[in-house]
Amino acid sequence: RELHVTQSAVSQQVRVLEDHLGLSLFRRAGGRLHLTPAGRDFYPTLQLAFDSIDAAAARLTATRAAGALAVSLLPTFAVRWLIPRLGRFQDRHPEIEVRLIATVKLADFTTDDIDVAIRYGGGRWPGLRSDLLMAEDMFPVCAPGLTLAAPTDLARHTLLQVDADPRREDWQRWLAAAGVADLQPAGLMRFDSSAQALEAAAAGLGLALAHRPFVVDDLAHGRLLAPFEITVPAQDAYYLVYPADTADLPRIAAFRDWLMAEAGNAGEIIRAPIA
Numbered sequence: 636r637e638l639h640v641t642q643s644a645v646s647q648q649v650r651v652l653e654d655h656l657g658l659s660l661f662r663r664a665g666g667r668l669h670l671t672p673a674g675r676d677f678y679p680t681l682q683l684a685f686d687s688i689d690a691a692a693a694r695l696t697a698t699r700a701a702g703a704l705a706v707s708l709l710p711t712f713a714v715r716w717l718i719p720r721l722g723r724f725q726d727r728h729p730e731i732e733v734r735l736i737a738t739v740k741l742a743d744f745t746t747d748d749i750d751v752a753i754r755y756g757g758g759r760w761p762g763l764r765s766d767l768l769m770a771e772d773m774f775p776v777c778a779p780g781l782t783l784a785a786p787t788d789l790a791r792h793t794l795l796q797v798d799a800d801p802r803r804e805d806w807q808r809w810l811a812a813a814g815v816a817d818l819q820p821a822g823l824m825r826f827d828s829s830a831q832a833l834e835a836a837a838a839g840l841g842l843a844l845a846h847r848p849f850v851v852d853d854l855a856h857g858r859l860l861a862p863f864e865i866t867v868p869a870q871d872a873y874y875l876v877y878p879a880d881t882a883d884l885p886r887i888a889a890f891r892d893w894l895m896a897e898a899g900n901a902g903e904i905i906r907a908p909i910a
Contacts, residue, residue: 703732704886707742708753711830712873715849717753724893731886744878750887751877755801758874764882765874766891769848769898772866773805776836776845776859783862786813793822793841795832801871802829805844812867833859848873873898 638645653660660674670678708717713735721733736742742749744763758765775789783789794806810816824841826832829849836843837858845859846869853859875894881887 702886703734704890705734705736705748705750706753706890707736707738707747707749707751709739709755710737711828711849712753712755713737714830715833716851719852720897723897724890727893728886728889731889733890750881750884751875751890754874754876756871756874758872760876762878763876764879765876766895768873768875768894770872771847771869773809773844773846773869774861774866775809775842775863776833776850776854776861777842778837778839779857779860780839781842781860781862786810786815786863786865787818789815789820789842790818791821793824794820795835795841795843796823796825797827797829797832797844798825799827802844809844809865809867813863813865 649661656673658673659671660677661668662671663669706717714737717735724731724733736747736749741754742752744752753768754760754765758767777783777792781792783792789810796806797803807816810818822841824835826835829843829846832843833845833849833853835841836845837853842862845861850859854861875891877887882891
């Protein structure tokens with residue numbers, strides 16, 4: 636049971652060991668196995684060796700279980716979604732130290748000393764477990780005070796464009812879905828990240844195309860408003876990703892359970908007033 640193999644597999648390994656040593660370690664009598672003199676001589680040394688291995692493994696597991704929780708995630712997701720909520724996790728689990736690694740680089744769990752990652756994609760990463768955190772859709776947002784009755788009104792405003800992949804084509808996709816694919820805005824401002832574009836929208840510089848996880852708090856508090864009913868679902872989603880063999884570590888299980896609960900309370904879109 637401890638080796639998680641069948642009895643016949645153990646018997647085969649015993650025979651291999653006896654052949655290697657050129658000695659019989661067991662004898663069968665009365666339906667039971669008994670150690671031979673050679674086996675009795677060998678046993679104490681093996682017991683010490685296996686106890687030493689077991690103790691080393693226990694120390695390693697304890698260190699792994701008790702260390703800081705290292706989380707890799709996209710910078711915009713960190714700033715606009717996770718960090719504003721992270722205090723609630725710390726209140727619930729003050730014993731778990733969280734270390735955020737905000738980067739666009741895909742984490743390598745074998746070399747980067749990462750426990751979990753929040754990734755955007757299709758949900759399939761070979762050799763890793765991925766739990767759906769949240770789907771997303773996209774829609775325009777603006778600062779309070781702007782009034783737009785229809786998508787055609789965007790021609791009177793500046794559009795805030797994110798040039799980085801995978802956001803580069805977002806405005807074109809939304810405008811096509813809204814039936815105004817050929818619309819020419821009054822102006823265009825370009826940014827390297829969604830976080831920059833959303834801050835510019837909140838400052839009244841124009842309309843940004845928002846992805847729901849990044850604006851739920853701004854919408855709830857009235858810092859940003861969504862002027863239209865039209866939303867476009869994204870092809871990908873956000874996932875919590877980690878190696879399957881670490882899934883039951885207490886700090887990972889605690890973070891996963893809390894994160895899933897937070898993602899389930901994402902909130903609804905708050906609309907801007909219609910002119």
